[in-house]
Amino acid sequence: MSIIPIVTLPDEKTLREVSKPVETVDAQVRKLWDDMLETMYHAPGIGLAAIQIGVPRRLLVIDLSKEDEEKQPLFVANPEITWSSEIQSDYEEGCLSIPEYYEMVTRPAEIRLRYLDRQGEPREMHATGLMATCLQHEIDHLNGVLFIDHISRLKRDRVLKKFQKAQKLGKL
Numbered sequence: 001m002s003i004i005p006i007v008t009l010p011d012e013k014t015l016r017e018v019s020k021p022v023e024t025v026d027a028q029v030r031k032l033w034d035d036m037l038e039t040m041y042h043a044p045g046i047g048l049a050a051i052q053i054g055v056p057r058r059l060l061v062i063d064l065s066k067e068d069e070e071k072q073p074l075f076v077a078n079p080e081i082t083w084s085s086e087i088q089s090d091y092e093e094g095c096l097s098i099p100e101y102y103e104m105v106t107r108p109a110e111i112r113l114r115y116l117d118r119q120g121e122p123r124e125m126h127a128t129g130l131m132a133t134c135l136q137h138e139i140d141h142l143n144g145v146l147f148i149d150h151i152s153r154l155k156r157d158r159v160l161k162k163f164q165k166a167q168k169l170g171k172l
């Protein structure tokens with residue numbers, strides 16, 4: 001397994017890409033998932049989409065376990081949200097591709113999901129709470145969407161400008 005550099009703003013060329021489905025869950029996909037997981041644990045973060053390490057495939061990993069608990073990695077390929085609750089919930093989100101920026105985001109509180117698991121078997125799951133938030137955040141990445149797209153334009157433009165400026169000053 002390897003730790004791979006995470007793509008951050010202002011690299012919107014990469015982060016805005018729409019990722020393509022994987023055709024089969026093979027050894028290459030499992031290797032990519034393992035690298036994503038190691039990169040995510042190292043960051044540290046609770047979720048990671050493949051595009052965040054520069055690979056435009058519809059793959060993500062999530063692990064919500066606490067530091068003192070056994071790890072609980074979730075490997076997801078080609079996710080599709082089949083249902084979202086009318087009820088919304090607010091959560092303060094962050095993103096490894098937008099370091100050190102946190103903002104409240106409103107999303108459906110519960111979702112149902114179809115995806116392929118680590119064996120390539122189709123699965124369904126119902127997610128609530130942080131898992132529902134995190135899955136929606138990661139699936140957004142697969143579609144080139146960032147959590148700042150769910151906040152006010154003023155705040156979004158301010159964040160984008162900050163990262164553009166930091167890069168110009170050689171601080172990224």
Ligand code: GNR
Binds near residue numbers: 044092
């Ligand atoms: O580590 C992460 N924490 C987080 C917190 C609230 C909502 C979403 C997330 S996902 C984020 C890692 C990341 O950027 N995944 O794409």
Ligand code: NI
Binds near residue numbers: 094095097137141
């Ligand atoms: Ni993110």
